[in-house]
Amino acid sequence: MRFIRNFAGALCMMAAVSCGQSSGEQEVAVSADGNTNPVIENIMARRSIRRYKDTVVDRKIMEQILLCGINAPNGQNKQSWEVRVVDNPATMEEIKAMMADGLPEEEAERARVSFRGAPVMVFIARDLSYDFSAYDCGLLAQNMMLSATSLGVGSICLGSPVRAVYNSPKAEAVIEKLGFSKGYELCLCVGFGYADETPDAKPRDWGKVKFLD
Ligand SMILES: Cc1cc2nc3c(=O)[nH]c(=O)nc-3n(C[C@H](O)[C@H](O)[C@H](O)COP(=O)(O)O)c2cc1C
Known part of the structure; x- marks a missing residue:
């Protein structure tokens, strides 16, 4: 079993795999020839951010991130999501x-801290009439987080605020405030902001991945 421990290690591991080395014995830095791949670097550099500066992300930047989100692959192009963005501190406090x-x-x-201090929160609801809508929403979230990383914006995918909303005696009022259409259910949140920390990559278990002969 092998764990990817950090960004550099992860890059070495990927290079080894792409060279056909399944166990990573012959590790090669991706950038050895001076050609790095910005998409792969971006994917490997993204980390969940749990400490943010107070600065709200400019709406033009958030629009770019949201546009990347809605360009995610999605089942039958049903776009089985609805998205609400909260970037007003007063509205954020009201919801909390x-x-x-x-x-x-x-x-x-626990409910109050579930947003992890992110100054912008994107609430994503799924279309209950479509059985793959949760995957659509996950892919939307991932596109947003990766584009955010590429723009220097930190992010975190959050399930606990969803639990907190439905656990709240005021759940109906919160959902009404978010204004999702009938037939949609809040399923995921993604926080955005400028990082006030630089967390290390968490270990990944390469043993969960197998090629079949
Ligand atoms: C569906 C989902 C729900 C998550 N919910 C939370 C959460 O409620 N609180 C939190 O701090 N992190 C949450 N995370 C972030 C994960 O803890 C994080 O992605 C994981 O530990 C790997 O770390 P990394 O994102 O830095 O690579 C969630 C991630 C996903 C994909």
């Missing part, structure tokens, strides 16, 4: 307060 309202203090605090 609604989520926490009526909960015991410990749960209320």
